[in-house]
Amino acid sequence: MIKILFSILLIFSSMLSANPINNAYSWISQEYKDFRTYPRVNKAQNLLKESKRKEAKKLLEKALEIDENNENAINLLLKICIQEKDNLCIQKYSKKAKGVGLGYFYKEKAEQEKDKNNYIEAINFSKKALNHQLKDDDAYFVKQILFESYLKLEKYTQADKLINRSDTTLYKIFQWSKVSDNIGETNYAYSLAKELPNKLEYIKWKIALLLKDKEYEEASKQIEILNKIEPSEENRKQLLYLYTLTGQNENIVKNYQKKLTKGCNQYALEFLLNYYKDNISKKRTLLEKNYPYKCLTKKKKIQFSLLLIESIKKTKPKKAKRIARKISKKITNQEELITLYQSSGQTSKLIQLYKDKITKGCDKYAIYFLLDYYKNNKKRQREVLEKAYPYNCLPIKKQASLSLELITLLEKKDLTKTKLILSNLNKDMIEIKNALYLSNLESTLGHYNKSIEYATAYLEKYPENREAMKNIGYSYFKLDKKNSAVHYLMQASKLNPNDHELLKNIGYLCIDLEQYDTASYYWNLYLNKQNDSNIQFELASIYYHKLNKPKEATKVLKKYEQSTKKYTREYYLLKAKLSHKTQECKETLNYYTKALKIQKSKQIRYEQIHLLQQCKKEKKALELMQKFVNDYPNTLQYQKELAYMYDKNKNYTKSVINFKEIKDKEPKNIDNYTALAYTHKKLGQQEKAIDVFKEAIDRSKNMHQEQRQNIKREITNASKVFHFYSVQSARLNSYKQGNNFSPVNSASYNGFGSMQLSYQPTFLPKNTTIYANIIHSHKKVKKSIQPSVGIRYKPLKDKEIYLSAEQLIKGGKESRSDTLLRASLGITGNPNSTTHENLYLESAYFTKSDSTILYGNYELGKVYKINPKMNITPYITTGATYNNDNALKTSVTKMDVGVGVSMDLLSDETEYEIGKYKNRLKLEARQKYAGNSKDKQALRLQWEFFY
Structure with missing residues (x-):
């Protein structure tokens, strides 16, 4: 009875705890959520198929607002985050992800850790990813990450387990070997390749791995196998190369020698000939024994025969000539004919052949041979060089060298050819030792920029060469770049201070540049070594006119007077100016008189008049100025000076006469009116002064405002006393x-x-x-x-x-x-x-x-x-x-x-x-x-x- 009651109580309590009302509500609530989220998730999947990630992401985030635990929405969102490499997004949804979505999260993490070389973490994430049902391609990709990480950590046993030999094929092993090689694990790749049978594709793969790993001896064994399956010239050459590389020459030599005992064999001949290339005796024996090389092509026969002739022409000349005559009928190639002629000593035929070649085009061997043959015959050398010009088949430096040689052989009058040859040369083509010669040549032809270019290149090699510096300096002078010219000429003068002509030229150049101190310095150096009256006078003139050093001018002029007695007009003028400096008016005027006796000059007469004024001889100055103006009536400036001289001497009447004439000749110059008006004022002719001032205003409507105001002020002041x-x-x-x-x-x-x-x-x-x-x-x-x-x-x-x-x-x-x-x-x-x-x-x-x-x-x-x-x-x-x-x-x-x-x-x-x-x-x-x-x-x- 008690048991029954206990059972009833248990059933009753379980019914109470089950709460069917709550369960029903939960079921209905979940169904309603699914009803709202399913269309969004389904539409998001369709959008992702169309690559519309942004729109899909919004729908999925909305679905999670309705049902935050919706697994499909979380997985899809995580997938989008992984594709966009959005770390914050991945971190947010990876915590909620379940099932396959979490697997893709681990796949992404594994790849990231592998790229960072964190192989242990990559292994952990790869294993976690493989615990989920990924797509086959994705699972294989994760497996490759795991495989690579094992190899990088040298965990070869674990890598072997991934291959799973109990459930694999030869092709898969072949693929895993390629994967291993791609990640730099060539040694492991070959260990996998060794499991593959001797099929063509697999053997070639083994050879490639062995060559990559520099295992040449093992590679030669694999090539032997390959050559048996697929014999070819390429395989044979590669095998011979590996034999040579691994020191297996004796074996191959024995092999080829046996073949030659059985008859002619091209490969054996070529290999042994190459093998004995440094052993003249064995090479000659090999060629003699196997002559006439029946197994070879016509071209090869000729080549080998020429080699034989070359090797026996000294020891067995008759045999060599006999072979030469025999093969000459078969040769059509010029190069082979040349070799034959050289071998058989047929020089005349060889020369004619080479001449024909350079007539048709550039041939370096023909050029070299002919130039060497005619080395003692300048005329023939010139003919060869002219025919072969411009030597395009030769190296650049050699082209330039032969071009220079041709220029030296050309006659001096043949400037057209010389200019043409020079136009095709530049400093990068020539040897530096020839640059100075070219600089001189270009300068004589007036090509100053090219001259500078060559001389500069020469200076880079020989920085103390004064001739190169002079070339640059004089060329710059011709180009009117005088600052650059004087710089280089000064440098040249430092290297050769006894070059008198250079000192003189630097002086002239400095005068052109108005560097008078420098000019005087160089001319003094020049005059210390040369007695040159012209330079002495010019130096004295510079001291006086440009440097304001009359004492130095006087000293140099005394040396000039000792050098010559033929005094020029310029000499007397300079003496006059020096006398004037010392206030010796009488002597100064005397020198001016002597200068004018030699040659009359407007400028000298003009200076003489002003000198008379300075010497307080106003009357004489005025007299000469009046004559001067009469002689040059069209120069208004002289008449203005005459008018002011009359004004200064208070001869206002004549001053007025001249100013009136000036005003009439130059009516647009307002200063002429004001000068005349002020002179009238000095004569006390106020009304006339006012009339002239008014005329100035009337004549010039565009007068400057300030000048107009000044004239109006003069009129006002003249009419207003107080x-x-x-x-x-x-x-x-x-x-x-x-x-x-x-x-x-x-x-x-x-x-x-x-x-x-x-x-x-x-x-x-x-x-x-x-x-x-x-x-x-x-x-x-x-x-x-x-x-x-x-x-x-x-x-x-x-x-x-x-x-x-x-x-x-x-x-x-x-x-x-x-x-x-x-x-x-x-x-x-x-x-x-x-x-x-x-x-x-x-x-x-x-x-x-x-x-x-x-x-x-x-x-x-x-x-x-x-x-x-x-x-x-x-x-x-x-x-x-x-x-x-x-x-x-x-x-x-x-x-x-x-x-x-x-x-x-x-x-x-x-x-x-x-x-x-x-x-x-x-x-x-x-x-x-x-x-x-x-x-x-x-x-x-x-x-x-x-x-």
Whole structure:
């Protein structure tokens, strides 16, 4: 009863644990997964057949999202990863793979490890791969990996087991032998090949392995077997070669000697003849015994007969000639005939045959023989060389050598042939010893590049050869490459300092290159050894004209005077110039007179006139210049110089006459008008000067703007006697320095005002102005009024440099009486440029109070033209001030930077005059950055008026 109850309980508990509801759910869930994944996996398989791996991979990854344990999807994915060699992908899916997919994973790993030479790992993975049902080809591939790994690790027993001889064929053993050889295991491959029977294919394979492994003796045995099965010339030759290689010659000799006792045998004859090639006696005996070689072809018979004749012609000459006559009827080949003629001593026939050969084409033996035969007959040698040219059948060097030999035999007048031969030669063809000869030859023919090429090649072999260097140097000179020429000629001169002509030529060449120091050096070397008056004079000329060494010129000229008494015009001119250097005017002019007596020259007359001027003989110079201009009326430059000479001598009337003629002859040159106008001014003819200035403007509409403005300024200044300038500068911020007030505008720290009236009288020197000035402070106008009068001078016409002396007159209570000396410099950029640039420097000294003011300021900005009469210019500025003009003589310094903006209002210009006035308004802020001045910031508003 208890057993029954226990059984019921067991059945009941098992029913509970089985849970049919859960089992049913699991089954339905798996079926649903399979229902969703199967179409994807199936489609992926079809895509893989079409090589669409990317699309297949996406479907399989989607299938694994539905069922992560789907074996088919995992295996296919792993296969794709292996094909794409995607290591991360392989690592991901190899952990999930089962069955054949895992097998392919191991196959891939085995191949990778084998390629890395990790043969132990390759063996392990190969074995694992073979545990799965791979395709036959894949399984065979894995088996090959395993086989190769065993061999590389010298595990031959395991490799033998893979072959499985109990279940294999001879052909499979043959294939495994080939596999072994392919992986470099030739020895093992032969051990397998030895198991194969003596069939044709297998024997050839054994021979190939033995030859590869250099087992020549064993290979010869296999070739003997092969030759029995398949006798051939090739097998016989290979066997003979192996016999020779393995030292089995005695056996083969005995074998062939036996064959010859039975009759003629071609192979035996050829082998034994080759075997006895260094034994003349045995070779001769062999040839005599087997004559007339019935078993040989006609060609072979002739060859062997010729060998026999050659070997017995000295010991048995009659027999040799008899054999020669007999075979000569059978010979049609020229080479064999040549051999026969040589052997039988038929020299005349041989010479004619060789001549016929070189007539038809190049034949090296014919050329060599004929040249040697005619070695003592130059005429015949030339005929042979001309017929055989260009010797194409000979080596390049020999072609060149014979070409040179032909050139030496050709007559000098036959330049056409010589040039043709030379054109076919180059430095790579010739022997270097002939390069210098060719360089000389090419140079004489004017082929300077080729001459350089040959000489350079010669120098590479013989670097100290001066003739080669000279050839290169002179050739470069002919090619007008004078720097290269002088380099090589100097090198040649170092090697042969006694080559006087070379020293002279280097000097001339250096003059062409304007290397006058070097030229003088080489000519001095030359003159130390040769007394050459021409070179002495040229050297003196170089010292004076080019090197500015009059003392050396004088020394050399003394040697010249000792060498010759036939003095030339050039000699007197050089003497004149040397005398002029020492301020000997009278002697200099005397030499010029002597030079002109020998030969009149425009240039010498011209130099003589200028020399007269330098010697302060203005009257004589002017007289000769007038004659000179009369003789050369068409050279306008000479008349200009004459006009300026009259101007310099203050003969303004004649100066005007000449400038008028110049203007009429050259009406487009504005300088002619200005020169004439200024001369009129010197005569006090202001109105005529203005008329000429106006004519200049009318004549040249395309005149440079700056030049036009200068002329208009001259017209304006000529018509305006007085100039007026006024400035008011207001200080917009407070001032901390004190109440001192300076009569120098730039040093006035407080606000100030100033007015100046200037006048340029005609009785004073040009560019000299007198002026009256009033300056005052804005704080105490009446007390600070400071009047003054002064004179100002501009020393340079085209530079804004002014020197002035000014007398301060006591005016207001705070003014003073003192003398102020002032110098200033202004540099302004192009007035027509859009860039504003201005530098102003000023120094002032008060003689009575012994005080100094120094000031400098620089502005840089951009000009904006609002309209023709208005400009606005923003700018940056920096300045520096030094001032000890105070009661305590304390030095006050200040360096500052700032920004500003200015506006210019211009009056209208006329056709001939510049604007009469200009208003300028400036707003400027400055900041001190160095100095002891208490004035740290300044804000100023300034108005200027120019008239």
